[in-house]
Amino acid sequence: MNVVYIAIGAVLLLWIAFNLHRRRKNRNKIICVVASSCTGCRRCVKRCQRHVLEVVEDEAGKHAAVKHPDKCTACGDCLGKCKFGALKLIERA
Numbered sequence: 804m805n806v807v808y809i810a811i812g813a814v815l816l817l818w819i820a821f822n823l824h825r826r827r828k829n830r831n832k833i834i835c836v837v838a839s840s841c842t843g844c845r846r847c848v849k850r851c852q853r854h855v856l857e858v859v860e861d862e863a864g865k866h867a868a869v870k871h872p873d874k875c876t877a878c879g880d881c882l883g884k885c886k887f888g889a890l891k892l893i894e895r896a
């Protein structure tokens with residue numbers, strides 16, 4: 804039984820270390836939407852727990868937009884939800 808607890812603890816520690824490393828690496832980055840590739844499906848909007856993204860409609864059509872850039876931690880969670888390659892992390896200006 805102890806082996807199971809040790810294994811679970813090790814996995815948890817690795818997960819925490821991986822996330823800390825990812826955050827540190829992306830500290831100066833921000834999410835960016837390629838409007839021409841975006842279908843406005845909202846998958847990324849629903850995934851972002853910090854409410855950075857919203858879907859808007861303008862001359863480029865319906866697409867996601869970065870509405871609250873100051874809140875983006877560049878965690879990358881939304882990237883995995885986009886099936887159209889419409890999201891990317893870029894350096895903050």
Ligand code: SF4
Nearest residue numbers: 851875876878879881
């Ligand atoms: S990178 Fe993270 S914080 Fe930024 S928009 Fe995507 S899910 Fe939200």
Ligand code: SF4
Nearest residue numbers: 841842844845847885
């Ligand atoms: S998941 Fe991709 S295609 Fe869907 S709204 Fe977000 S950026 Fe656009």
